[in-house]
Amino acid sequence: MGLHAGDVERRLRGALPVVLALLAVLVDLAPRPAAAGGGLAPFSTLAVVYFWSVYRPDLMTSAAVFAVGLVYDVLSGQPLGGTALALLLGRGALIARRRFFDAKSFGVIWALFLLWAPAVELVRYLAAAGLLGALVDPRPLVVQCALTVALYPALSWMLVRLHGLVRMPGYAEP
Amino acid sequence: MTRLRRASFASIVLPPRDWFDRVRFGGLVGLALILLLLGRADVGVVDRVTHGVRDALTPVMTAVAEPAAALDHAFGWVGRQFALAEENARLRAQVERLSEWRAEATRLQVENASLREVLHAQRRRPVPIARTARVVADSRSPFVHTRLLDSGARAGVREGMAVLATGGLAGRVVDVSPRSARLLLLTDFNSRLPVLVLPSRDRAILSGDNGPLPRLDFMPLTPQVAAGDRVVTSGAAGLLPVGLDVGRVVRGDDGDLRVRPALDWRELRHVRLVRSPPVPADFGPGVAGRDAGAPRRDG
Numbered sequence: 001m002g003l004h005a006g007d008v009e010r011r012l013r014g015a016l017p018v019v020l021a022l023l024a025v026l027v028d029l030a031p032r033p034a035a036a037g038g039g040l041a042p043f044s045t046l047a048v049v050y051f052w053s054v055y056r057p058d059l060m061t062s063a064a065v066f067a068v069g070l071v072y073d074v075l076s077g078q079p080l081g082g083t084a085l086a087l088l089l090g091r092g093a094l095i096a097r098r099r100f101f102d103a104k105s106f107g108v109i110w111a112l113f114l115l116w117a118p119a120v121e122l123v124r125y126l127a128a129a130g131l132l133g134a135l136v137d138p139r140p141l142v143v144q145c146a147l148t149v150a151l152y153p154a155l156s157w158m159l160v161r162l163h164g165l166v167r168m169p170g171y172a173e174p
Numbered sequence: 175m176t177r178l179r180r181a182s183f184a185s186i187v188l189p190p191r192d193w194f195d196r197v198r199f200g201g202l203v204g205l206a207l208i209l210l211l212l213g214r215a216d217v218g219v220v221d222r223v224t225h226g227v228r229d230a231l232t233p234v235m236t237a238v239a240e241p242a243a244a245l246d247h248a249f250g251w252v253g254r255q256f257a258l259a260e261e262n263a264r265l266r267a268q269v270e271r272l273s274e275w276r277a278e279a280t281r282l283q284v285e286n287a288s289l290r291e292v293l294h295a296q297r298r299r300p301v302p303i304a305r306t307a308r309v310v311a312d313s314r315s316p317f318v319h320t321r322l323l324d325s326g327a328r329a330g331v332r333e334g335m336a337v338l339a340t341g342g343l344a345g346r347v348v349d350v351s352p353r354s355a356r357l358l359l360l361t362d363f364n365s366r367l368p369v370l371v372l373p374s375r376d377r378a379i380l381s382g383d384n385g386p387l388p389r390l391d392f393m394p395l396t397p398q399v400a401a402g403d404r405v406v407t408s409g410a411a412g413l414l415p416v417g418l419d420v421g422r423v424v425r426g427d428d429g430d431l432r433v434r435p436a437l438d439w440r441e442l443r444h445v446r447l448v449r450s451p452p453v454p455a456d457f458g459p460g461v462a463g464r465d466a467g468a469p470r471r472d473g
Contacts, residue, residue, distance in 0.1 A: 026234065026235065026238045028314060029235070029311040029312055029314055029322075030235070030239050030311070030312070031239055031242065031243070031309045031311060031312040031321065031442070031443065061198075062195065062198055063198065063202065066202045066206065069206075070209075070227075074224050074227045074228050074231070075228065075235065075311050076311065076314065076318070076320075077313050077318050077322070077349075078313065078315055078317055078318050079210055079213050079317070080209045080210065080212075080213045080220065081206040081207065081210040082206075082210060084202075084206045084209070085203065085210065088199065088202055088203055088206060089203065092199055125317075127210055130210075131213060132317070134363070136316065136317060136363055136383075137316070137383075137384060137385065140316035140384075144316060
């Protein structure tokens with residue numbers, strides 16, 4: 001028994017959030033030769049995972065978040081499991097409060113991202129520091145975090161347009 | 175009616191799903207923690223899986239890197255148009271200065287050759303370039319300063335190879351899989367490179383600390399080093415070839431002696447990988463793992 005065309009389409013649409021998160025990983029890690037060794041840029045993967053964890057947690061599952069984090073760790077050469085752990089815990093915290101997001105304005109969601117992003121980055125920092133056995137300079141992380149929060153409105157605007165493809169009744173609307 | 179249906183659907187379906195989600199969540203958190211711990215222990219199977227995933231994704235990264243580089247180049251081109259006159263003047267001055275240096279280099283080359291002949295010294299071979307590679311991913315991280323290269327063991331890349339970029343040394347290869355390799359930049363927290371400061375010939379270890387200026391450690395008790403001195407690889411322990419340009423000494427804000435890398439970060443797209451050759455016997459005393467002042471062995 002083959003799959004119906006409708007099923008295939010539904011699955012493709014359902015995979016969209018994960019595909020977009022993986023795309024964000026590639027964009028985040030694409031070489032953009034900058035000033036010094038660790039040229040800083042926003043961590044857009046974080047924003048994409050947040051967006052879908054808030055609006056479609058059924059499509060951005062914990063397994064998907066884990067996989068995205070792991071791919072990020074493998075490609076970036078960071079401690080394996082650090083980003084995966086941070087994103088998983090971040091998603092867990094959002095899921096535990098998912099009723100909160102119903103009918104909230106963009107401003108509230110963005111304000112929450114302002115709190116959520118540093119918390120997730122802190123977990124990554126602690127994982128990396130634990131593995132390196134030293135507290136590396138946290139300032140670049142603060143800058144990266146600020147850039148990510150600043151990028152969120154633009155990214156969210158784009159993702160809201162794509163959200164139409166996976167809209168479903170009964171979930172919070174952006 | 176709709177309200178009733180949704181409530182009953184939620185009460186039947188959500189709790190078991192929630193429960194399953196929680197178990198899965200806990201399992202994945204545990205797995206992430208295990209991976210973090212195994213990362214410290216260097217477990218072969220984790221490495222193999224990591225390498226497999228990385229090799230599979232390297233072509234994808236290459237495809238992404240290409241348009242990103244083109245975009246970067248386009249922006250750079252627009253920017254350069256505004257600075258053409260200034261750059262022209264700078265380049266003219268540089269050509270003039272370099273012509274003088276070239277004449278001096280030719281003179282020294284001739285003199286060097288004749289002196290070597292007198293001493294029956296071994297001829298120094300040019301740095302053997304193993305191959306070139308493209309940078310396809312940037313760690314873009316406050317924790318690690320690495321780059322992913324699109325060539326691996328199948329292309330002859332080996333762990334420990336020195337990596338040269340435009341301007342000077344970029345770092346060395348630390349992790350090789352069949353189709354990709356990781357370059358540890360000299361600014362990375364884990365980077366330690368044996369270097370030589372010229373002209374004093376003081377030896378030191380260049381230690382990265384994730385900042386833009388790596389530190390000079392393990393200097394002699396009374397170093398004869400001044401800001402602006404040239405820093406090259408010493409080749410100690412045969413880790414890297416001798417004499418690769420690393421950068422210039424600067425005094426850091428914290429008062430430490432640091433090095434401003436010579437490499438041009440903006441051009442870190444293609445790199446050259448250098449085989450680590452057997453330590454040449456003619457680089458003079460005090461380097462290449464021999465004791466300072468040891469008698470030279472010629473011929």
